[in-house]
Structures are given as C-alpha cells and as structure tokens.
Amino acid sequence: MKMSELFDPEPRTWGLRGDPYLWRALREHLSGADMPGSADNVATKLHAAFGELVGLDLASDPASSVHREQFAHGGMSSGMVSLDAWRQRLIPMLVERARTIIG
Numbered sequence: 001m002k003m004s005e006l007f008d009p010e011p012r013t014w015g016l017r018g019d020p021y022l023w024r025a026l027r028e029h030l031s032g033a034d035m036p037g038s039a040d041n042v043a044t045k046l047h048a049a050f051g052e053l054v055g056l057d058l059a060s061d062p063a064s065s066v067h068r069e070q071f072a073h074g075g076m077s078s079g080m081v082s083l084d085a086w087r088q089r090l091i092p093m094l095v096e097r098a099r100t101i102i103g
Helices: 003-007 019-029 039-054 083-102
Strands: 065-067 080-082
Touching: 003 019, 003 039, 003 083, 019 039, 019 080, 019 083, 039 083, 065 083, 080 083
Parallel strands: none
Antiparallel strands: 065 080
C-alpha cells in the first residue's frame, strides 16, 4: 500500500485557501512511498514531506500560517497555508487513517 492512499477522500473543510493545494501536493509527493509499518513512522514521513514542500518544520515553527506562492491559485488568502490546521486536524487525520489501515 502507498502513502498517497491516505489522502482520499479529501477533508470537507480546510484552514486556508492554500491547504487543499498542499494536500494534493503531499499526495503526489508521497505517491511512490510505501506505507510504513507503524502510525508513528507515518507521522514522521508526513512531517518530513510537509517540511520539504512548505520549507519549515511544522513541529517547531511557532507561526499559525505561512504564505507559499506555489499554493496560490487566486482569492484573497491565496497561497496561505494554515499551520494550525495541519498540526491540529489534517496531519492527525492522516495518521489516524494510517492507524486504521495498519491495524
């Protein structure tokens, strides 16, 4: 099983306008990665991939949001990524999906 399978379905709600584009970029980035054997290893891979795409460490950066041009596709908050949403809801959702799959 590949890590990218964790990303379907997409969440119904996001933090900011850049979040769905980051979600899709993460799915693509992890499309060739095999699912690790534990939820902790999944979390580690997700955090590493997030860092590669966004350019910061989600665990240690204190900001609540960040602008990234590659996720800008129009609108007032275009390109804004909610770090709080990723910390509190989106990464935990993906880890929980992995936990369900791994067993």
